[in-house]
Amino acid sequence: MRDRFAVLPQYLLPKKWMTATAGKLASAELGGATTAFIRWFVARYQVNMDEAAQPDIAQYPSFNAFFTRELRDGARPMAQADLVCPVDGAISQCGAIAQDQIFQAKGHSYSTTALLGGDAQLAAQFNNGQFATIYLSPRDYHRIHMPLRAKLQKMVYVPGDLFSVNPLTARGVPGLFARNERVVCVFESRIGPVVMVLVGATIVGSMYTTWHGQVNPPRSRKVRSWDYQTQPIVLEQGDEMGRFLLGSTIVLLLPEGKSAFNADWAAGKPVQLGEAMGTLSR
Numbered sequence: 001m002r003d004r005f006a007v008l009p010q011y012l013l014p015k016k017w018m019t020a021t022a023g024k025l026a027s028a029e030l031g032g033a034t035t036a037f038i039r040w041f042v043a044r045y046q047v048n049m050d051e052a053a054q055p056d057i058a059q060y061p062s063f064n065a066f067f068t069r070e071l072r073d074g075a076r077p078m079a080q081a082d083l084v085c086p087v088d089g090a091i092s093q094c095g096a097i098a099q100d101q102i103f104q105a106k107g108h109s110y111s112t113t114a115l116l117g118g119d120a121q122l123a124a125q126f127n128n129g130q131f132a133t134i135y136l137s138p139r140d141y142h143r144i145h146m147p148l149r150a151k152l153q154k155m156v157y158v159p160g161d162l163f164s165v166n167p168l169t170a171r172g173v174p175g176l177f178a179r180n181e182r183v184v185c186v187f188e189s190r191i192g193p194v195v196m197v198l199v200g201a202t203i204v205g206s207m208y209t210t211w212h213g214q215v216n217p218p219r220s221r222k223v224r225s226w227d228y229q230t231q232p233i234v235l236e237q238g239d240e241m242g243r244f245l246l247g248s249t250i251v252l253l254l255p256e257g258k259s260a261f262n263a264d265w266a267a268g269k270p271v272q273l274g275e276a277m278g279t280l281s282r
Helices: 002-006 008-012 015-027 032-045 063-067 120-124 167-172
Strands: 089-096 101-105 108-111 130-135 143-145 150-158 182-189 192-199 206-209 213-216 224-227 240-245 249-254 259-261 276-280
Touching (some): 015 063, 032 063, 182 206
Antiparallel strands (some): 089 130, 143 240, 206 213
């Protein structure tokens, strides 16, 4: 109950206006003002610039350029594993999908159908499967990579709210990840369908995929879909597939009986891109 009271102001804030404004400011090239803000941000959130391909803060023309910075070669080696972690962040939750219900936080679950924008046929393919929800904090690297080799099938933009996605909000807002704006990326792999959902949030200016570019804005009130089944878009394990312009959360869905997360993967665990995430059934 305390968490629900704590997030009440978010219901009242003009979240879409705040997000649009933040997006414009983050993409603006303001010279010394931009550099000063990035320097403050690095100090405030203890961002490790030694890992960046470009460690010189002054070389970033905009905050977005800094926020979506590349890592230097070798900063995130890929583990020899069937499944590797697709992002830097912290595990919000992970484990089994209970029929069609994904656990969000104590007292809260949401359906795979709701998460996937109402596509019950797609959602049914993940009944009793596995899920992982990973939260990216402001200090993290914000590019998203592939946990395994897969071929792109389709992408769906689902309009929605723009609540914060931090742990407090996950505990206080029912169905958070199925009510926020999101981009659903559907792949086919050697274990069958795999879905990666990029979840938007307050001041997340936009979401981007490597095959499409910026997905939003524009923001639509309707679901938008792109079909790639006839296009040979295959991403290898570890390849970049997308990025957040300002931070958020991803939700990964895997089909039943095809995979298992490593024993040390549990809620609250900090994770890094490329570390061993799990194994596939032989």
